[in-house]
Every structure is written in structure tokens, then in C-alpha cells.
Amino acid sequence: MILHGYWRSGASYRVRIGLALKGLAYDLAAHDLRKGEQKAADYLALNPQGMVPALQDDDLVVTQSPAILEWLEETHPEPALLPADVADRAHVRAMASLIGCDIHPLNNLRVLKSLRSDFSADQSTVDAWAARWIAPGFDALEVLIDRHGGGWSFGDRPGLVDCYLIPQLYSARRFNMMLDAWPGLLAVEARSLDHPAFQAAHPDRQADADA
Template sequence: MARPILYDYFRSSAAYRARIALNLKGVEYESRPVSLASGEQKKAGYRMKNPQGLIPMLEIDGHRIGQSLAICDYLDANYPDPPFVPKDAADRAHVLGLALTVACDIHPLNNLRVLKYLTGELGQPEAAKDEWYRHWIAEGLAALELLARPRAGAFLFGDAVSLADICLVPQLYNARRFSISIDPYPTLRRADETASAHPAFAAAHPERQDVPA
């Protein structure tokens, strides 16, 4: 069976999620860096494989899977340990809600292509772009803190790693990159510290990846 291939970019938070998920499931894979900085993801060769022109994409078991949460779902269905979501329906919905708060509400508004569009086609100055980033991060993390707090433990949900942590850690990494304080979010900070100490998360950290030329 062919080794899975992850089309990757070291600082992409969505790719960061996929790396964490693969590591947690113990799936060995080949990382193929695609430079978002130089626009490699927009080239015809990559778009033939992934029409969205986005990172990550996972080639596995004869399939091409885009979207980080779809990758996580596929891995969870085929590699059951450790589970990414609880079996109980209400608990599962809670964890998915936390994960989607990051993946659907916070991250897309601050994605590189959105920020480039603000300063490029829309002609917004860097200061306006930075304010946009800070606003949506602060609003999203404040909500996530309140959503997670009642049922958090060492991790974002209880004392076991879940899909919520897979989404949280890359998002807080990005917040720190842009000098956004996470001091107001003690629940998120605790979960981030616990998860980041896990070998699967540590190995997925951007500073431990190959940087494309």
C-alpha cells in the first residue's frame, strides 16, 4: 500500500491540524511542501489534484481528501484510537461545535488569501488588515473560551485529546505570531499547554517542518 502523502505548508493552520491528526493516529506519511507564500497552490499542476487550490490535501488509500476536518474525519473512521470525538451524541456535538468555532468562524476570516485580498484588490492599508485580524481573533477566542469552560479539563473537552484541541493549538499559534495576547482565555491556554506537550502535537509544530524554498 502506498504511503500517504500530505500536501503541506509549515505555517498553514489547516495543514497543522492535519499533521496533528496523522501523528495522533500513528499514520506515517510523506510531507510534500507547497509554498503558499509563492502561490504554488494556484498552479495548474496542483489544481488538477485539488481544484480549490488550498492546503492541506491528503492522498491516502487511493483517495484525495481536501479540507482539514474531512481529513480528520477520514482518519478517525479508519484509525479508531485515539478517538477524535466522543461516542455520546451530545458530547460529540459539543466537541464538533468547539472545533467548528475555530475552523469555520475564526480561521477563514484570517486566512492568508483573505488578508492578501484585503491589502491587494481592496487596497486596505496594513494597519486596517492587522485590525481586521485582531478583531476576529479576539471575538472568536472570547466566545470559544465561554463555550469550552463548563466542560473543559486538562484538554478543551475533559481530560482526553479531541478534535477541538486539534483545531485550537494551530489557532493559538497563529494568534501568538501576530502578537495577540491569549491571557484573557485561561481555559484555552490550559488546553493549549496540555496538548502542545503531547508528542503528536509537538512533532506537528511549524518550527519542526520543512520550509519550502
């Protein structure tokens, strides 16, 4: 498999975690979003949206991180990212979507570039914009993790929600957010620090990361 991504992309980060949790090997094809490499003609031929990540497996190319993670779950079901119970699976998908649909899209690179170029936002304004959307999402996740967690975001083993949560916490720190208000989230993050899959997926450990 080939993962097309960027070291600091939150969506790429969540896919790296999923691949690592399942113990799946892959090659990296790095596309520096700051340089617009994701808009190169050869990559657009694979992914017409010109975004990362995309996962290539022989002739198959899967785009969009939720679809990639679901595809991995269906094609490599063990170890599972989703619980067995159908109601629990719905709860997990809802928690993941809270991050993937309601938080992350509002603080990804193309939105931040627009804030800076179209509205002359400085860094403090960008930080405030990101916090405006991250904080209420984290408030809800704090309640849900308290309700459903058992050491991890849902239950007693790492899964789909953690693939989304850990990159979003990394992103929140990039916007200079103080995270003390969410001890449940931080407890999950602390556990992830000792887990080899999360260590391997961390942005700083990627081959294309800044020195």
C-alpha cells in the same frame, strides 16, 4: 499517505496534529503558498480548488481539513478524536466549527492578501482585522472549555477541538494579539507543549519551514 500542505497553514497544522495523535506516518508534499505553488497544474489535478491541505492515500484524495479529520477518524478510529457519546460528539463538532468556520477563514492567507492588495491595508490594519474575528470566538471558546474541558478542550484527553485550537492560538500570535484574556485556552496550550503529537506538528518543526 501523502499530506499536501504548507508549514504555516493553520488548516494543514490541524491535520498534522490529527495524524500525529493517531500515530499515522505520512510523507509531506510542500506547496509554498507565498509563491503560488498550490496553483500548479499537477496539484490542481489532485485538488481543483488549489488550496491546502489535501491528503492522498493511494488513489484517494481527500481535501478540506474537516473532511480529512473526519475521514481519519472513520478509517483509523483509535485513538479517537471524538468522544463516544452522541451529544458530546455534537458539542465537539460545534466547538471545532466555531474555529474552522467562524474564525479561521477570515484570517487565512488569501483574505489577508486581498486586504493588502485591494484595500491597501498595512500590518496594523491587518492585525486589527484578524483580532476583530478571533477575539469573540475565543471569548465563546473560553466559556465552552470551562464547561466541557478536563485538562484539554473537551474532556481529559486531546481530541478534535485541540486540533483546531492550537493552530488558531499560533495564528493569533502572528497577528500580535495578547492572549491573557483567555486563561482556559492558554492552559490547554500549555499542556499541548509537552505532548509529542503537538510538538511534532508544530510549524517550526516542518521540513519546509523557513530557516
